[in-house]
Amino acid sequence: MNKFNWKIGGEAGFGIATTGLVFSKIASRLGYQIFDYIEYPSLIRGGHNSYEVVVSDEEVFGLKHPIDYLICLNKDTFNFHKDRLHKDSFVVYDKDEFEIEENYKKVTVPFNKIIKDNQGQPVMKNTVALGASLALLGADLNVLNEIISERFDKKGETVINFNQRFAGEGYNYIKENYSSLIRPLLINKQASKKLVMTGNDAFALGSVIADCRMYAAYPMTPSSSVLHTLASWQKTTGMVVRHAEDEIAVINTALGASFAGVRAAVGTSGGGFALMVETVSLAGITETPVVIFISQRPGPATGMPTWTEQGDLLFTVHSGHGEFPKIVLAPGDQEEMIELTAKAFNLADIYQTPVFVLSDMYLSESHKTVSYDFISKFASVYRVNRGKISNLKSQISKPNLKTQNFLRYKITDDGVSERLIPGTKGFFYQANSYEHLEDGHTTESSFERNRQVEKRNRKTQSYLKQDFQMPRIYGDINKASVVFVSWGSTKGPILEAMNMLTAKGRRTALIHFNHIYPLDENKLTQLFIRKKRHILVENNSTGQFGRLLRQEAGINIIEKILKYDGRPFWPEEIVNKI
């Protein structure tokens, strides 16, 4: 199997994110599968940015610690990442800027001289570096030139040619000076059409497939790109995308829209979600569907804004004052993100309660290959299920008709009452944040209070019966001596680690949860009955999912691998702990 990684680094403001994504897209267009990851400080200029891409013939689930190609646009890149280099690593740098003493496969490219000789901007070093990288990997330059043409399409031929010249300079420099170091790793393969998507892209796409018509958000890393993507699509999709004054307005706007009859969602990260929590509770008692996307980052408070953590699971599960049902989903990768996002909108409508889609910076901002066919197929089988929406029609034929109070909160066996779209003639009702009667009017009666609390609580049982999904099992759990237990984005690094362990002759399995809350105690107990070495793997410091599993299902996992430095797991570090 052909598998390698490529990493580029440079000063913030030098287009590292764009360059990395272009590399991912090139690999994808040439028929390979990728997984990438970006690291950047919470600064626009001056810090160190880096971007790495793992490329393979087969599906890539996570990162790889040893670096095969390190492209240094400055000396920091080398210094910060040299501990991950090995003697066969290729290191590309400009020897006019700094020199490297250690022994690697050193490739010096005169970035600065090329820029100067061709009257380019310093930022165009990254284009030279891409050209040089493609040459080293045996790729055709055309695929880069094609992307440059698309990117600068609106700026005209002159700009396109100018940029392509720098790509060509880097490419030719390698061909002329380092032909012996060229490896055929990125030669064009014929393969089916592939897409390069982040978890946030996948959420945006899932919400469109689900017919979400209103998305409201306040910018907050690492969730903001959902807002950008949906806003850039809105004239095409017809969705209304609103950047409101704060997260409180965001979720209340979404609730108003949902009450009025459209599917609505909001997106944020932990701090912004903290502001929304009051209205999560409002959605609970008014039984208003809403999908809440939370991309976690390390807290508390401002924490480390551009890094990753799974630290808000219990906060989400317990969010909102008072008792009411809620559903929490946590996709493990981009494909699951598309499926579960679309499912979240159905669940919100079916159970008329808040439904959460939990992501984190690692899943939200990393790109992974998703096949075009997968999306087309999923979109064609997905069905919008609005749940119990009344089919009462406007009664306008009868003049002087007395309008009736619709029983919005009618007591039912499954806990779900019919909704009626406001504006339907002949009826009225109120959605009430106070405890209420079946018809929506405020009540403090103990009898009515109990009936409404119990009605709402029954929705949890209905969900567990109809829509809860058991964790997915990877590997052969019967033969495995080690069984990992995880949720959300840790799936990828564990799958990579399992592959490495298999190569070493170790038998492992993974129980991966993406339907996080509520949990079905009866079904789950059966799954953990075997005497196995269970290891909980979580990107937080207190093993929050382990605590939830103990609280909800009485399952106690003793052994834990936890990481909370803001970085995702390296598969290698999981392997080393087994």
Add this chain to the structure above:
Amino acid sequence: MLIKYNHYNRYNSYKNYMSSINDFSGYQPTWCPGCGNWGIGSAVKTALVQLNLDPSSVAMVFGIGCSGNMNDFINTYGFHSLHGRAVPTAAGIKLANHKLPVIVVVGDGDCYGEGGNHFIHACRGNHDITVIVHDNRVYGLTTGQAAPTSQKGFKSKSTPDGIIEIPVNPLSLAIVSGATFVAQAFAGNAPQMTEIIKKAVEHEGFSVVNVIQPCVTFNKVNTYQYYLQRIYQIDKKHDVANQEEALKRALEVNQERFPLGIIYEQEKPAYHNQIPQLGSGKSLVEKDYFDNLSLLLKDFL
């Protein structure tokens, strides 16, 4: 310049039906005897009848407070929201179905205190909603603490030595923030209030009706007598489209003079009218399912 009212009711899609006050009447109100809310409640219902609306053809959003309790006393499609949050809820309803008139009923603490940020930004957005603020300059439902509109020095349970802050000026705040219809009514003058509410609902854009209202139980300073000596009718020569003139009126509150009537009105495109995807004639609720994914997927190639 005086804006000419177009008497065509822009929401009138229900011509055969003549509603009555009775149709809108819900539970018997629990407001204190003598409370200004009674007058406001009946002015709202009268305005809805005279606008030819019926309980099915209007959405009302209520905040939390004595004013918000109107939710149970009036029959319409309603959303009894959270304290301070009624305005963004209403903006969401309007965006989803801009064919429904949306009316917000809130108090001064609700709208200018807890929800102050939302109020300012809803003015900026010129959302096509009508906000009726019950301004009694005190917190009634929580038994009489100082409000953002209380006069400096107002003594209450939470401010026993008198409130330190100066009051919010709702009218000038609305005018400078971008509201396109700003009016003031008095709870003791129901006929004028009814006319103002009707015009506010007819106005396309963000309309604010600040209703000055005595709280007979907890505000012993700003009583009916207090207001009767200090209110005055804005004369017909007042140019409602002139922002500076409007501000002059609004600032008269500093001299404890309270103008009644429409203080400011401008015709500007409402928020939803500036969203291209809502321009097709269909509301968001009515729109067709979008299924041309290939238009989006090209971004990921």
